[in-house]
Amino acid sequence: MIRFENLRKGFWTRDGPKFVARNVNVVFPSGVSVALLGRNGAGKSTMMRMISGSVRPDSGDIHITGSMSWPVGFAGSFHGDLSGRQNVRFIARVYAVDTNDLIDFVEDFSELGAHFDLPVRSYSSGMKSRLAFGISIGIPFDTYLVDEVTAVGDASFRRKSRAIFRERMRQAGSVVVTHSMNEVRALCTAGAVLEDGELTYFEDVADAIAQHQSNMAAVAN
């Protein structure tokens, strides 16, 4: 469960103050896959990082039950000089999972081949995302934070990713950010729309998409 309590977060930009959250009070239930929707720059990634704990809110709290992944797909979460294998080993140690199990799983899942033993700095962005998704989905978390990663790789890799993600979702929950509405429908059962610092939770993802699309249409006009 993720419970936002009087959450406030804002930034100063050149055009004046910008709010990611103004007094947000929302609950995401446990074991539910929630799509986080909002226009570009609404603060979806900042929200994800606040949930993961790497960005602090200005005021208010986010209460979390169970273990939480880091935002998968978050740029810069690999050490460029270490190989994919060494990065996996580091994360396995930190998150208390069996190192060899996780290495075997990620090596097989990410399809990096010989690149798995080369420095991550030599990877393409697609390869990095495959590695990132493989590692996080390989660790049993109670809630996964997924930021635009299921949309990487070729069609067969995407199919495989979706399948394993759905399998995980049987025992876990997630918060997913993606621009593809097809992904949203395929992966999530609930949705939340972030608009001008207001976060609204919808139990049915279709309602969230409708709300999001009407927000987008309002801007277009």
Place this chain on the structure above:
Amino acid sequence: MTKTPSAHRKLPRLTALRSIVALMLREMGSTYGDSPGGYIWAILQPMGMIAMLSLGFSLLVKSPSLGTSFILFYATGFLTYNIYMEMMKKVAAALKYSRAMLAYPRVLWLDAIIARFTLNLLTLLTVFCVIITIILMTFTTRTVITIQPIVTGILMVALTGAGVGMVNCLLGGLFPVWQIIWKIITRPMFLASGVLFIYEDMPPLVQDILWWNPVMHATGWVRTGFYPNYYASYVSLEYTFGFALSMIAIGLLFLQTYHKKILHR
């Protein structure tokens, strides 16, 4: 498709300890793991320095300030100074060094600093012991070792290095120009730390200035442990440990507030 790793449903305990050990293992793997010869360089580097100092000064002066062995005199001075210098540099760069790893919410900034301090303390202690042992076994030094001042001196200099390193991590992170200023003002540090001489060799005016350098106290205290007829009476444990612990306190206090700003720079 292979099976996903087994699910522990419980939150893992001792998360900080896990992060610290993982960071230490990773630093061990990348610092010396990649260069041919590996860890042997950690010993060869200071050894080369001590050999050069002993050789050079044995040509210039008749005997070292204490005892008859040039190599033991410079080793006790340089190795102590080296602990300060390495520790200071490593801790000052700790956040930058582990930046990629700090992206994981479970790895905290303090873990990065503790990991760096612990691993480098172990490395530097090992280097100290190995080199001193080699010297005592190879050369006739007629020394009688008193262990207590040596341990206190090393602890003193390691904590000073960590404290100064943390404050530099803070200031250098917030004001990049500080790194250049620091380099300039501490350029004479090697000369001012008593590697080449002892405190008592200096005229009173110089003594009054050098007394404020905690590393000067540490080299004197370590040598007190190596030379039975020498006692560094100028050493103040209250001053050096007070200095080191205040630096650490200041570093911890301000890094808690500013570590994000430093990392995002």
